[in-house]
Amino acid sequence: MRLFIACALLMCAGAAIAADRDALTVIVVDPYLELHTGPGRGFPIVQVVPRGETVQVLKRRTDWFQIRDAAGHEGWVHRSQIAETLVPAGAKLEIDDPAREDFTAHRREVGLMLGDFGGANVVTVYGAYAFNAHLSGELALSHLLGSFSDGQIVAIGATHVFVPEWRIQPFASMGTGLIHVEPKSTVAQSPPRTDQLAYVGVGVRSYLARRFILRAEYKNYVVFTDRDENEEAYEWKIGFAFFF
């Protein structure tokens, strides 16, 4: 684990150093570009670049772009002003910005949800891939944290969105997976067990802003035990996801 963290840090440092490669040059079209000292609305404006000047776009952090003017002054400019600049070929600068339309057509989605699984707390991380606007496949890893037992669920399933054009989209889901339950050591000893399960569910997801989605769902699980009766569990969860 220590090695992993060290490697991750080195990679980040590498990425940051490699970032300072040749920058994009744009021409100012707004009367002035306002250069803030930091990437935020509260940072003071210390420079302006007049219309017609060229500036280099060094990097972007959320909605703010770090630029350098011909005299070498650096500062942060808001997206609304950068969107009004031209590339040297004369075309408008295209900024890759996710919007409401992309929510309808997005392919990949990664999210985190919290909730309750049959009385135990549950933390879920999931990834989804959309085959078309309606149907997507999903892989979810859940961590169950109850008073008497802990467990993990790994599940794959399909999610069907009824009306992808809506901002708030109801969906239905179904899938299958494995559940591993380990009773807590302080409670009477019973062996850990792994069973297959299946679920059906309904939920709703809503576009928040940029790449973000709010998602809530309710699932009915059936655990296929090797005893006489199967077990049923209900789960509700709420969380957020981002698409890309």
Add this chain to the structure above:
Amino acid sequence: MENWIRVLLLTAVLGMTGCAWMPWRDKPATGTAPTGTAPAGSESTARRADQTPVGSEDNQVVIDPQVERRDVRPARIDTENWEAGAYIGSLSVEDFEVNVVYGARLAYHINEDFFAEGIVGFSNAGLSSFERLSGSAPLLSDSEREFTYYSLGFGWNALPGEVFLGGRRALNSAIYLTLGAGSTRFAGGDRFTLTAGAGARVLVKDWLAAHLDIRDHVMEIDVLGKNKTAHNFEATLSLTAYF
């Protein structure tokens, strides 16, 4: 029981295929595509029309037709919304002494105000005062004394600003609040944990930030006989890089 489930699953499958085949479903999709692109097109034409007079009036051309041809690339701007790094500090495990904690942190900056954050940390709990004073057998084995946690959640840059080093240097900074949920593995079990914290971030370089974080890991624990809510406070220093 199982028949009931089969019926339910079959109904769900039929429902899904049925919806996917509905012919009216496709109409809005094809209808929205042109309307989605039309405003963008008309806006750029409008802008072009609007720029030409500006250029001719000032006798200063915004679009120079004589401009030297160069490699035209799509706007590939380096985005730095991710932040990753490591931290070290001290963690007070309730009833089990204060110990060194180290961990890793990954954050995604959604906008200038909010970020999503995940942390994972490791520590070793010490002896409880009961174990120390009574001299009896230890309550926990060495492996049960390992304290590992993860937490996933959100942060809010509540007080962004600058800090000044002497008269010549100003560094961007922020004081932020975080809230997350996750799990702690301690004393032979995983425990649901809520993590609340506050931190201060100073950008030493444009890509490098130093953080001072205070967090409280709140969980239910029953090691000392009775179930209780334990607060495990932690103070850490970290270095993170934006990428």
